Amino acid sequence: MNELPPLASIAAFVQVAERGAFHEASKALALSPSATSKAVSRLEELLGTKLLQRTTRSVSLTPEGERYLEGARKVLDELSLLGEEVSASTSGPKGRLRISAPSPLGRLWLADVIADFLAQWPGVEIDLTLTDRLSDLASEGIDVAIRSGVLSESTHLIARKLYEEELLVCAAPNYWEQQGQPQHPDDLKGHRCLSFRAAQTGRIFPWVFTIDSQTQRRTAAGPFVVDEGEMILRMVLEGAGVGQLPGYMARRHLAAGALIEALKDYRPPQTPISALYLDRRLLSPRIRAFVDHLAKAGHQMSRAPSAKAEA
Numbered sequence: 001m002n003e004l005p006p007l008a009s010i011a012a013f014v015q016v017a018e019r020g021a022f023h024e025a026s027k028a029l030a031l032s033p034s035a036t037s038k039a040v041s042r043l044e045e046l047l048g049t050k051l052l053q054r055t056t057r058s059v060s061l062t063p064e065g066e067r068y069l070e071g072a073r074k075v076l077d078e079l080s081l082l083g084e085e086v087s088a089s090t091s092g093p094k095g096r097l098r099i100s101a102p103s104p105l106g107r108l109w110l111a112d113v114i115a116d117f118l119a120q121w122p123g124v125e126i127d128l129t130l131t132d133r134l135s136d137l138a139s140e141g142i143d144v145a146i147r148s149g150v151l152s153e154s155t156h157l158i159a160r161k162l163y164e165e166e167l168l169v170c171a172a173p174n175y176w177e178q179q180g181q182p183q184h185p186d187d188l189k190g191h192r193c194l195s196f197r198a199a200q201t202g203r204i205f206p207w208v209f210t211i212d213s214q215t216q217r218r219t220a221a222g223p224f225v226v227d228e229g230e231m232i233l234r235m236v237l238e239g240a241g242v243g244q245l246p247g248y249m250a251r252r253h254l255a256a257g258a259l260i261e262a263l264k265d266y267r268p269p270q271t272p273i274s275a276l277y278l279d280r281r282l283l284s285p286r287i288r289a290f291v292d293h294l295a296k297a298g299h300q301m302s303r304a305p306s307a308k309a310e311a
Helices: 007-019 022-029 033-047 064-092 103-120 172-179 186-191 227-237 247-256 286-303
Strands: 051-056 058-059 095-101 124-130 146-147 158-167 167-171 194-196 207-211 214-219 224-226 243-246 261-262 271-278
Touching: 007 022, 007 033, 007 051, 007 058, 007 064, 022 186, 033 243, 058 095, 058 243, 095 103, 095 286, 103 124, 103 146, 103 227, 103 247, 124 286, 146 286, 158 286, 167 172, 167 247, 186 207, 186 214, 186 271, 224 227, 227 243, 227 247, 243 247, 247 261, 271 286
Parallel strands: 095 124, 095 146, 194 224
Antiparallel strands: 051 058, 146 271, 158 271, 167 243, 167 261, 207 214
């Protein structure tokens, strides 16, 4: 094959393959079905192989078409990203970003971070999904997912650690005044512990501590279990009991004196908060700018003064 296939033909083939019909692809390409069909036929002619099986009702890929589709997508994606890179060098990043984040973290930390980012880069639009379900970035079209915990290795994803979060045992001042502060995790047996239940599995999360240099998990008995972390925060602020809360929930209330931390010497190991994105040779300027912005905000979070336990 001496002649390179035109990009218009490659784009037409990808649209037909993804949509499974010439008329649907022609709408996306703003072409007539006839022009779309001719563009794909021209590509097959230049390649010397059949990429699509056509019937009166459907279109399907040949084995050669499946292989070509994989590479064609990469070529078009990289050309699009290259165009963004050149454009961003003069006008800054632009376009839509699809973000996925856990619900409480998104509301209590990410909202401020996104507001600052949009003010800095007005050419970017953000579509945020708050979910505790683990998103599949490739199949769901997610550009950046924010996740907590240790992540399994993946050849298709890049994970950039933003900061490490603390778990803090907290209660309202009036609760501690009435019930007294525990001096050891074992002392929580006499307290009204408020626990978190995973909505998807029904599993009640144990409380985690560092005792004698080892991480230990304890069942926290109490009168209240819920599958939404912010509800525990609200109950704790009302003096209804004790909660083990992530720092992004508790930190501002600790600084204001609305909460007091106990068992500081028994804090568990910190939990990494990371941004995940697809591993690509070229990275969209808007993704790069957003992840850099997240990392800067995470660095500021990690430098925030730790809450002090009250005696």
